[in-house]
Amino acid sequence: MAELTGDLIVRLPKVLLHDHLDGGLRPATIVELAAEIGHQLPAPDADGLGRWFTESADSGSLERYLETFQHTVAVMQSAENLRRVARECVEDLAADGVVYAEVRYAPEQHLDGGLTLEQVVEAVQAGFDEGQAATGIVVRQLLTAMRHQANSREIAELAVTYRDRGVVGFDIAGAEAGYPPTRHLDAFEYLQRENAHFTIHAGEAFGLPSIWEAIQWCGADRLGHGVRIIDDITVGADGLPKLGRLASYVRDKRIPLELCPHSNIQTGAADSIAEHPIGLLKQLRFRITVNTDNRLMSGTSMSREMTALVDAFGWDLDDLQWVTVNAMKSAFLPFEERLEIINQVIKPGYAKLRG
Structure with missing residues (x-):
């Protein structure tokens, strides 16, 4: 089997289900767009700004972490800028070997420049279309509602309106504690009636109750993070793990966990990759x-995430292919399109690199 070098890992076909558009801008783009609109940045050049983002995200301060998004969202208030950011997102993912991605963002955070929700979605789609035409990869939108706001039903309806035009699903994000997913039950019940797909940020900063509500009350297709399901697994004196009822249900039902290792360390959900x-x-x-x-914010890429897991757990090509196929099986793309990417892109791509 081929040695898992950094170069080979970059070339592996990858599938990405949990990526925030406003959390993945190029520092140089932020500097350029901020200058055009007169937005003050914490660092004047791209290198310094990139360091500031990762240092702020690593600081252990939630306030400082959230401040980072003020600067990215500030430059994403016009159709032209949204289109550029979306196009560059696709280009950057393609350069990292990603063949399919679902990229999420909250349309309601991009209205300060006078755009409507519909114009925001269409601008992002225009950028995705340009990026896909240039790279040949497949990228779809997930529309996010903020759990501390009261706009989730409107965003859910927006996702359904655009589901044949690049949007494949819905999400809620934001602080879990104090804002349970059941606050947005109306939106989730509407999506279920419309046969629409949705994922819910749950089990990241908050524990099992958040996961339980997301699944058993709201009907989530996937769990955004879901890492705290580990709280329902105990390892006995004999060294054997024992699953509680919720963990067993999640595993039995094959509910996908959108795990984000480096991000989980920054938010305190894990102490290190080795302990993740x-x-x-x-x-x-x-x-x-x-x-x-x-x-x-995490200074990361799919290649960096995979490399860290190879180093920490000794994963090999079979393991990386397994999690990649898992992700493609779990995508909100139609069944036949998922199968085509698995059989025509992922499996042949891995076979070619095995040597």
Whole structure:
């Protein structure tokens, strides 16, 4: 089997289900767009700004972490800028070997320049279309509602309106504590009636109750992060893991976990990659997927995430292919399109690189 060098990992076909558009901008683009609109940045040049983003995200301060998004969202308030950011997102993912991605963002955060929700979605789609035409990869939108706001039903309806025009699903994000997903039950029940797909940020900063509500009350197709499901797994004196009822249900039902290792360390959900629950969850054959969350804030890429897991857990090509196929199986793309990417792109891509 081929040696898993950094260059080979970059070339592997990858699938990304949990990536935030406003968390993945190029620092140079932020500098350029901020200058055009007169927005003050914490660093004057791209290198310094990139360092500031990762240092702020690593600071352990949630306030400082959230401040980083003020600067990215500030330059994403016009159709032209949204289109550029979306196009560059696709280009950057393609350069990292990603063949399919679902990229999420909250349309309601991009209205300060006078755009309508519909214009925001169409501008992002225009950028995705340009990027896909140039790279040949497949990228779709997930529309996010903020859990501390009251716009989730409107965003859910927007997702359904555009579901044949590049949008494949819905999401809620934001602080979990104090803002349970059941606050947005109306939106989730509407989506279920419309046969629409949705994922819910749950089990990241908050624990099992958040996961339980997301699945059993709201009907989530996937769990955004879901890493705290580990709290329902105990390892006995005999060294054997024992699953609680919720963990068993999640595994039995093959509910996908959108795990984001480096991001989870920044938010305190894990102390290190070596101690990240993904190792045990994989051994127990949960439907795990590997994701980036916020590429700019975490200074990461799919290749970096995979490399870290290879180093920490000794994963090989078979393991990386397994999590990649898991992700493609779990995508919100129609069944036949998922199969085509698995059989025509992912499996042949891995076979070619095995040597």
